Amino acid sequence: MTTARLSDGPDPPAPAEGFEPGPATAAPSRFAVRAVLAVLWREWAVFRRVWFSTAFGSILEPVTYFIAFGFGFGALVAEVAGLSYLDFIATGAVAIGVLFSSIFPALINGYFRRKEQRLYDGVLAAPLSIPELVTGEALWNALRASVVACATVLVAIGFGVRPDPTVLLVPVITVVAGFAFAAAGAAFGAVMRSTHSFDMIIVGVIVPMYVVAGTFFPIDGLPPALAALAVANPLYHVVELLRAVTFGAPTGAVLGLHAAVVIVFGVVAWGVAVRLLRRAVID
C-alpha cells in the first residue's frame, strides 16, 4: 500500500475532531498583487530556462531589418520624413519588435493554455481571478517586449544610429505599448476556437498593423483611406512616440495625444480580454 502522508510525525491523528490548520495563507483580496506576482513567477520560471532563444531571436530580427532595409533599400532612399532611412527604420524595428514579442505570445499562449493545456482551468480553481490572470500575463509580455526593444536599440547603435539621450525613455513607452498589444492578443486568444484562426488573425490584423504604421515608410504618402487606417492603428502612435524620444521630441501636446491613444487602447484591450476570457472559461 501507499506511504502517502500529509502530516509530519509517525502517524497522523486518527479520525479528526476538527480541521487542522494549514500553512499560513493570506485571505484573498479582490484584486491581489500577490496573485499577479504568482503569474509573473510562473513565466519567469520558464524564461530562466529558455532565455537564450528569446535573446537570440530578439537580436537577430532587427539585424535582419537593418541589413535588408538599411543597407539594401536604404541605398536607394537617402532621407525619409527628415530622418536618414537607417534612423527611420530603426525606430520602426523597435516598434515591430514590441508588437511581435507581445501580441504573438499572448495570442498563442492564450489559446493553448486555455484550450489545449487547460492551464487556465487549473489556476482559476485556485484563488486567482480573471483580471489578475490577464494582468499578470500581459505584464510579463510587456516586460519581455521591453527587453527586446532595448536590445533592438543597442543593435541600431551598433549599425551607426546615434540617438538622443531621451532614448532612455524607450522602455517606458514599450512597457505600456507591450501591455496593450499583449492584452489585445489575449482577447483574440480567448475567442479562437481552433488553430485555424491563427492565419486569419495574423493576416487580417497583425500584418496590416505592422505594415501600415509608419514603420517601413511614412504614412504621409498613403492614399487618404489608408492614412486614416494608419492613424487608427495604435502601432502608428507607438512609432511616433519612439521616434520623438529617439530623435528629438516634437511638441508636448502631440506627444500627449499619441500617448493617450496608446493608453486608451491598452485599457480597452485589457477590459475586452477580461470579458472574453471570462466568457470562454466560466460555464
Add this chain to the structure above:
Amino acid sequence: MALTDVVKRFGAVTAVDHLDLVVPAGVCFGLLGPNGAGKSTTMRLLTGQAVADAGTVEVLGRSMPAESKVVRARSGVVPQVDNLDDELTVAENLGVYARLYGIARADRPAAIARGLELARLADRADTIADELSGGMRRRLLIARGLLHRPELVLLDEPTVGLDPQVRQQLWGQITAVRRDGATVVLTTHYIEEAERLCDEVAIVHRGTVVARGSPDRLIEATVGVEVLEVAGDGPSQRRTLLAAEQAGLPTRHTGTGVAVLGSEALEVAAGDGEGHAGRRRRATLEDVFVTLTGEELT
C-alpha cells in the same frame, strides 16, 4: 456545502436539473453516476467555474459564485482533465500553486517539500512535468490540490484511466487527506472506488440525485444483501428467471447474463440439478444504480 434547487443548462442540454444536495463537514462524499450525469458540472459549480442558471450554491458557508475567491482559497481541486504545467518542473508546478494559494514565503519550502513527499516525487523535484508517467502526473495533481491543507477537497474522477496499482496509491492519498479532517467530495463512475472511500454517496442521474446514503444502507434498502448472477442464456437461466418471478424478486440483464437481486430469499438458486445455476455475490452499488436508473454504469 449546500446546493438548493440548482439548474444549469448548456444550450438545449440541462446538465444539472433541480439538484438538491447538502454535504456535512468532515465526510467523504461520492457523486456517483454515468458519463454525462452532471457530476463534473456540479463540481465546477462548487469552484465558481460554472454559474448556476437557477438555485443557490453555498460552499463552506459562502455564497457562490460571489464569494468564490474565498472558497477557492480554502479548497483544493483535483481536476478530471490533467492540467499540469508541462513547461515547469515538478517543484515549480507546486511553487506556482503555493504562491496562488498565498502560502507565506517562509512556509513555501516546507509546503512544497510536503507536496513532493505526498506525491512521492521528492527525487523528481527538478524533472520537467512533461517527462512524468501517467501515475506520477496524477499523484502530482493531487498533491498540488492539497498543498495548502484545504478544508474541502474536490476530486473529479481522480482515478479514471489509471492502472490498479496507481489507483490504490491515489486511494491512499485520499485516505490520508481524510485523516487530516478535510471534507472530501469526489465524483466517480467506478463503483468500487465509491464503496471503498465514501461515507456517503449520492447517485446522480440526468442532473439530479436519485438516491443517497451510506453505500451499505443504500445497497440493502434498494437491492438487498445478495445477488445471484447467471451467465449465458441457457435453460438454467430460464429456470432462475422463473424462480425469481415466483418469489417476486427483481431481475436485470447484466450484459453477460441475468442477475436476481435480493437472492438471499431465493431457495432454488444453487444446486438445482445442473450443479449450480449461477454465482452468488454481495450486492453492490452498481446493482443499486441500475435498479434506480435502468442504465448500465461505467
